[in-house]
Amino acid sequence: MCECPGMGDVLRVGNCSGFYGDRFAAMREMLEGGELDVLTGDYLAELTMLILGRDRRRDPNTGYARTFLAQLRDNLRLALDRGVRVVADAGGVNPAALVAAIRELAAGQGLRPRVALVRGDDLTGRAAALGLGSPLGAHAYLGAFGIADALTGGADVVVTGRVTDASLVVGPGIARFGWGRGDLDALAGATVAGHVLECGTQATGGNHPFFAELGDLTRPGFPVAELRPDGSCVVTKHPGTGGAVTVGTVTAQLVYEVGDARYPGPDVTTRLDTVRLRQDGPDRVAITGVRGEPPPPDVKVSLTALDGWRNAVTVVLTGLDIDAKAELFRRQFRAGLSAEPAELTFTLARVDAPDAPTQQQASALLTVAGRDADERQVGRAFSDAAVELALGSYPGLFATAPPGGASPAGVVTAGWVPQSVPEHEVVHDDGTVRRIAPPPVTSPLAPLTGEPAPGPGDPGPCRRLPLGTLAGARSGDKGRDATIGLWVRDDAAYPWLASLITPDTVRRLLPEAAGLPVTVTRLPHLRAVTVVVAGLLGPGRFDPQGKGVGEWLRSRHVDVPEALL
Structure with a gap:
């Protein structure tokens, strides 16, 4: 020692x-x-x-x-x-x-x-x-x-x-x-x-x-x-x-x-x-x-690679006709490009409210993002396609930040070696x-997710409330997979949580996970379940490392037994 x-x-x-x-x-x-x-x-x-x-x-x-x-x-x-x-x-x-x-x-x-x-x-x-x-x-x-x-x-x-x-x-x-x-x-x-x-x-x-x-x-x-x-x-x-x-x-x-x-x-x-x-x-x-x-x-290997070049511009759309304004900008932006990059996405965040008391609350955000192996495809020409629309597009157009040049994009994946x-x-x-010698005894890894949770029986009267009324969550990433841990703070609520959280429930509560592989693991001693959504994350996503996915899930409404409140 x-x-x-x-x-x-x-x-x-x-x-x-x-x-x-x-x-x-x-x-x-x-x-x-x-x-x-x-x-x-x-x-x-x-x-x-x-x-x-x-x-x-x-x-x-x-x-x-x-x-x-x-x-x-x-x-x-x-x-x-x-x-x-x-x-x-x-x-x-x-x-x-x-x-x-x-x-x-x-x-x-x-x-x-x-x-x-x-x-x-x-x-x-x-x-x-x-x-x-x-x-x-x-x-x-x-x-x-x-x-x-x-x-x-x-x-x-x-x-x-x-x-x-x-x-x-x-x-x-x-x-x-x-x-x-x-x-x-x-x-x-x-x-x-x-x-x-x-x-x-x-x-x-x-x-x-x-x-x-x-x-x-x-x-x-x-x-x-x-x-x-x-x-x-x-x-x-x-x-x-x-x-x-x-x-x-x-x-x-x-x-x-x-x-x-x-x-x-x-x-x-x-x-x-x-x-x-x-x-x-x-x-x-x-x-x-x-x-x-x-x-x-085998041991895990972190593999890093450059994945071409990326650029993004976010513009603000205020007040009326948000969808029509966004469609006009999309059409004009595409027309202003000499050639489209390999990847081009438009994401409209409807964070606006009707009859809003402040301008910010009346505004939505439209983000256009591009990626290409050729820096020129998402460089100044990409930014200029947005800048040139300043006086000839939808009413009230302005950007959240001045458009800039391309930045190198990277990707992290996992490999395995003995x-x-x-x-x-x-x-x-x-x-x-x-x-340092490797371990003399190893064992192939087999998944362990626990037995399917039995239903909690008759829950009695329920109220439609956010999942986070009872459950805590923390989320993050493993490469492009989103990981979410959910738990409750008393034994009485665990059977409800364990039976509620299934792959189908996760896909219903998180529509972005529709069609993706979902794994749910039950940890009874911790009154917790863990969720892995394969392929949910990645560059260009609003939350590329999944830090807020758990809070999104907590905000979704489910049937909560009144006896647990």
Whole structure:
């Protein structure tokens, strides 16, 4: 086991970043606000890998999260003085360059931290040979044992490229408690803790559907997991910080961006249907009972690619004859193009109201979007086709912003390679390189959605109300698939929710999902169901990452038993 400090049999792991662009001051807030053993930062959303890949293409010395380096400039000495290890995936697509930058920064401050590099995720140079095509970037999701080896070797700062988000927490747990590959339940428990922490303040009330009940959310605190030797934990936050940690806030994060009840990772497949939550005091939620299974034989690979060029213009239509005005603009815009781009869409948002008391409330929005492999097809000529209509189209025409040039479009997809393919290595501070072997036991992944929910019996009198009257929701994306987690807050309402939410119901409530594959998974211990709508998302959609789909679903009206109100 490593010298990772801990409070007896408890390892305190905090988070200070849920995405590239999160609150800059969070690192100092976490270091000064309370006791910690390890501070993690997650900077790598799928689209971030595309952004960083484009950065490195322009400048080979970039490709990492520069805000992390700036945070260390202000806080490295503080972390070293307090004995807090820092573990972050901020290396992005160029973690070696970030390690070099950290050492240069530290030397300039007269510091000598031990910095370790976890590498091997970058499969870009081997992509074609591995059957992954010719992407801009191909990065495998590495597990936690490399991070653990770095900490066991005494690293003060561990920099990784693409690892699973949960690995940032699982790795310190392995190093502290000595878990091996066979300790599947402990690894699964730590994976759940990592999943709760990975998105920062989403675990402490951020983006919560019942936000009005959570007190002061002006500046929610970042979460902390008190991890124990068996993999169980208590999720909490530093004293005096904003937000709240409740069973509801933790449930919301647990059902965020997941598929069915088997949550696969490179080290363990976590059974989400075994997770149990319990309020353990103010701002303390205990997570227990988590079971693990052997990981799948393949690991996921994030594939980023440039997908031509895009442009969009949004114009405002006010008052009367909205549909006729939109049709006139469509016809004129098309006539003004010398050639149509490969993709051309018009989306009319009828957000106007009749007899409106303000101009904004009387207005609708029409967005024209184009994509093409040739930049010229959606460049200035595209914008000019809208500008030229300023004095010769429908009455009251104006745009929400000046039309501009084309911007590069990207797409993120997933691939899979055998666990043995990534050359998972740790480069310790003294230059020693250690290879991390793949798991010796794997198991093919089989979907687990749970038995069909029995009907709740005679519900008695019902009222037609928004689903969100009783149910919370959180949604997001997995590539082009929308993920939605729904839950209720008491046992009596769960049979109603579990029987209500079926693929057909989802398609009825979300007409955009009509004709798309829908998967529903039931998680009774969490009083939750998860929904995956395949192919709902993508560039050009109003909400391309599906962040608001859950709130849309909550706003839809269903029959709610009066006995539950």
